[in-house]
Amino acid sequence: MKYGDKIIRMEGVIVEVHDGSVAIDFKGRLGHLRIPKRMIISDYDLEIGQEVAWNMSFIEQESAEVKDRYLETINHSRELQHEMQSKTNQED
Helix, strand or coil: CCCCCCCEEEEEEEEEECCCEEEEEECCCCCEEEEEHHHCCCCCCCCCCCEEEEEECCCCCCCCCCCHHHHHHHHHHHHHHHHHHHHHHHHC
């Protein structure tokens, strides 16, 4: 595809702050993003309700090929989550 790079300014609001991550809701009901705290540049302590902004471009698919190692990792992670959820449900 190789589209020309068009930088888009995105804005959002911090909705969760944890020890290692921050959750942001995009303005305009465009979705939700969870990122490592270390990726945010700030002179202030991060708090729920603060506005943030960043530059983004379009996501471009590299190829039609499915990478087996990524698929295995994703499936393994889902299995672990399912096991943990099952254990939690059994305890209740």
